[in-house]
Amino acid sequence: MAEGEPPAVPGVNGSIHICDFPGGTESPESHEEESSQSSAAQYNQDLKSVLVTSVLNLEELDVDLYRGTHHWVPRSQRLFGGQIIGQALVAAAKSVSDNHYAHSLHCYFVRAGDPKVPVLYQVDRTRDGRSFTVRSVKAIQHGQPILICQASFHMLQPSPLQHQFTMPVVPPPEDLLTVEELIRLYLSKPDLGEKSRQGLNKLLANEVPIEMKPVQPPHFYRLAAVEPRTLFWVRARGYIGEGNMKLHCCVAAYVSDFAFLGTALLPYPNYKAQFAASLDHAMWFHSTFRSDEWMLYECESPWAGGSRGLVQGRLWRRDGVLAASCSQEGVLRVKAVTEPSKL
Numbered sequence: 353m354a355e356g357e358p359p360a361v362p363g364v365n366g367s368i369h370i371c372d373f374p375g376g377t378e379s380p381e382s383h384e385e386e387s388s389q390s391s392a393a394q395y396n397q398d399l400k401s402v403l404v405t406s407v408l409n410l411e412e413l414d415v416d417l418y419r420g421t422h423h424w425v426p427r428s429q430r431l432f433g434g435q436i437i438g439q440a441l442v443a444a445a446k447s448v449s450d451n452h453y454a455h456s457l458h459c460y461f462v463r464a465g466d467p468k469v470p471v472l473y474q475v476d477r478t479r480d481g482r483s484f485t486v487r488s489v490k491a492i493q494h495g496q497p498i499l500i501c502q503a504s505f506h507m508l509q510p511s512p513l514q515h516q517f518t519m520p521v522v523p524p525p526e527d528l529l530t531v532e533e534l535i536r537l538y539l540s541k542p543d544l545g546e547k548s549r550q551g552l553n554k555l556l557a558n559e560v561p562i563e564m565k566p567v568q569p570p571h572f573y574r575l576a577a578v579e580p581r582t583l584f585w586v587r588a589r590g591y592i593g594e595g596n597m598k599l600h601c602c603v604a605a606y607v608s609d610f611a612f613l614g615t616a617l618l619p620y621p622n623y624k625a626q627f628a629a630s631l632d633h634a635m636w637f638h639s640t641f642r643s644d645e646w647m648l649y650e651c652e653s654p655w656a657g658g659s660r661g662l663v664q665g666r667l668w669r670r671d672g673v674l675a676a677s678c679s680q681e682g683v684l685r686v687k688a689v690t691e692p693s694k695l
């Protein structure tokens with residue numbers, strides 16, 4: 353890693369995209385306190401998640417037409433894909449009855465999102481069935497689609513067919529450090545270069561509405577090739593509360609695109625992404641969950657080639673229930689890194 357670049361974390365651009373990680377100004381101590389409190393008390397209900405109060409709170413302009421604004425914009429200055437998916441799912445869900453729940457979505461990112469203007473979401477009520485309801489959503493900027501999304505909703509239908517994989521065994525979130533805490537540890541290294549220090553401080557100032565705790569902190573530094581698999585605990589910052597499963601799915605859609613594509617870069621520490629962007633994103637929701645509670649995100653990349661990478665993910669509730677599955681392909685244009693790390 354070259355001097356001047358912050359250390360790598362498993363973000364979308366591997367060694368350069370650390371801006372895609374949550375920043376914040378909490379002290380490490382606040383998490384120690386939190387872990388010693390009861391789970392009921394761990395939510396400060398005054399600190400509502402900004403995802404709910406702002407990002408996913410769309411303005412209704414007309415029937416089936418909504419406007420969404422931006423909260424956090426990545427350093428790439430193109431809109432965060434998870435934000436567009438989450439907002440598209442909110443728009444789709446608005447015209448779906450309360451007893452139908454999101455079970456899947458399929459999206460293509462066809463143009464880069466422009467952070468300077470809001471996004472319009474135009475919903476087509478494709479079909480209303482007894483069990484399944486389908487919506488098509490077009491996210492539009494400057495008169496052109498930036499995302500096309502199909503979302504399907506299903507009423508609850510119990511069935512004797514029921515199985516799932518087993519959740520990986522990992523340390524609980526209370527035993528792990530947040531990304532911010534890991535960065536602070538890194539900042540305490542006396543031999544850290546000044547430009548790296550500046551980059552890390554910028555990262556801490558980021559206001560990503562997600563908290564993360566990597567299970568394998570060595571990946572954080574990404575000095576050696578590792579298998580394309582990563583595990584981290586993740587949750588929305590702030591309180592959302594029980595009850596609105598549609599909303600939790602929208603938040604999970606936002607979260608699921610975060611630090612996902614970078615999994616495909618983990619075996620290649622000698623390359624950095626010059627251009628990385630998600631091309632498509634699919635998601636299946638399996639169980640009820642709370643997106644403001646820690647969930648384990650298990651990400652793996654079974655394939656990369658032809659300047660593209662495929663990533664697959666599973667979001668686990670901490671009690672071992674599989675909450676959601678995700679798949680994404682992204683474009684990955686890389687260049688060789690010549691300078692060794694000075695960090």
Ligand SMILES: CCC(=O)SCCNC(=O)CCNC(=O)[C@H](O)C(C)(C)COP(=O)(O)OP(=O)(O)OC[C@H]1O[C@@H](n2cnc3c(N)ncnc32)[C@H](O)[C@@H]1OP(=O)(O)O
Nearest residue numbers: 364430431432433434461462463464465609629630631683
């Ligand atoms: C956390 C992950 C995320 O959130 S990523 C955000 C969500 N996803 C997105 O924003 C992706 C949106 N989709 C897109 O931008 C387009 O569909 C993309 C993927 C770029 C389509 O690519 P393409 O058909 O190549 O578009 P384009 O011709 O407009 O070119 C875009 C820039 O890429 C370049 N490019 C093109 N082909 C090549 C190539 N073979 N080798 C090197 N560069 C190539 C183009 O020159 C163009 O670059 P520039 O913008 O002019 O600087």
